[in-house]
Amino acid sequence: MTDVHRRFLQLLMTHGVLEEGDVRRLQKHCYQVHDRNAPVEKLEDFINTINSVLESLYIEIKKGVTEDDGRPIYALVNLATTSVSKMATDFAENELDLFRKALELIIDSESGFASSTNILNLVDQLKGKKMRKKEAEQVLQKFVQNKWLIEKEGEFTLHSRAILEMEQYIRETHPDAVKTCNICRGLLIQGQSCETCGIRMHLPCVAKYFQSTAEPRCPHCNDYWPHEIPEVFDPEKERDAGVSRTSRKSLRARQH
């Protein structure tokens, strides 16, 4: 492990989670700073080098995929099960409990989204100091800022970072309610489901599975697949568009 790897690790930690495009840019930057003339190691090997050093700490850089559009992402996660309380220490007990309640609603929901109203209605049941609804709204925004939740039109779902970090914990604590993808067998929060037999698939998994199929059919019961098939994520198209999501987000003014 060299200073190139260390700088990369520090920067990844700063951002929490990064898309693959940004990760590659970061890697190049770290080489520029420390070892200009060295050839840039293949990303997978580069990350494996770092992970082998981090092994003794039971943490690793993990690769995942966003549930809505299949973007590859990277985050530093705990290898041991991360319970909610270990997520971060800058949340108070009642704030963590709010997250737990939101998490429950999200897992139990059909769409993978929990409405702001439903979450806020549970504010009276929280452990710890009493929290007003106004306060709870701000706490939810804190979770969004810290990339544990995503908000879309007043509804909340898990950020892909939270899914990466907490998959094991979620499976252990909600063994019955948890949904899984029929294709990749991974934890499923958002996805499409067959209306006949009920199996579910991630949107990017649907995209890949039905990529060149004229008549998409359910892999389980063979009935027509009734939903729109999303496109497979293409990083080339992203690059042509000129700017990745991360920098786009920072250029945009703060929402809400």
Added chain:
Amino acid sequence: MDRRNDYGYRMPTFQSKHSNGEEKSGNNYRRIPWGRRPPPPRDVAILQERANKLVKYLLVKDQTKIPIKRSDMLKDVIQEYEEYFPEIIERASYALEKMFRVNLKEIDKQNSLYILISTQESSAGILGTTKDTPKLGLLMVILSVIFMNGNKASEAVIWEVLRKLGLRPGVRHSLFGEVRKLITDEFVKQKYLEYKRVPNSRPPEYEFFWGLRSYHETSKMKVLKFACKVQKKDPKDWAAQYREAVEMEVQAAAVAVAEAEARAEIYSPRLRILLVSCSSFSPGALLQPWNLCLHSSLSSYYQSAESGDTL
């Protein structure tokens, strides 16, 4: 936890105070009477395991930027191996340096408070801003005002400057929240600033100083350069401040070398050479979330504020 040593003597749990009268000096060379020494861990692997846990604990706890108490480390991680705290924390420091290029620093020896500092120059803004960037930009402005003003600035002066940026006490800002709370409470807790009452002032007046963390995470030279960039001047135009900044750099470098040598004493000669050669000569580097480059977004706030826009 009921532990018995070889003599069947009931050992005190980690919570009880030590009655052997020895002062806890926190270095490796304390002497503990033989009869009261706890049984040594079966092997060094246990100490290393605690050190690894401590590393993760520190990385998470440091996210809040509030200094970490030794007592918390003992309670949450070290537990029954309190006796071996010096060695465990040394191992943790080594791992932090080796894996993350981060220095574990005791900033308050009286109260046993620690912070983590990055020992390499930050990659400022390489991937755009993070959620902390605006606050740290604001902090940079305040630090520069304090430094250029002779290392302290009255609250009145600070607010004069902040008003130019469109920030007012008691008015909630979309990025900073309630600004007065941020600068007099949050930044103070995080040891970025000190907020002290002017002695004998009636009605009470307050003034701001640099906090311990600011001294470690940035340098007077960097702040001077920032202030001069904003004002489009040369650092040498501010002669007194420039001299002071240079002096601080020399001091910081000497401290860094001394610390590296002290740590090297604990390890093998091979490691010693390694440590001294890579010991940071960087006189005060910026910690990772401080994605603030000298062409910072905030200097453009400052300039646009001068021309009458608000944030």
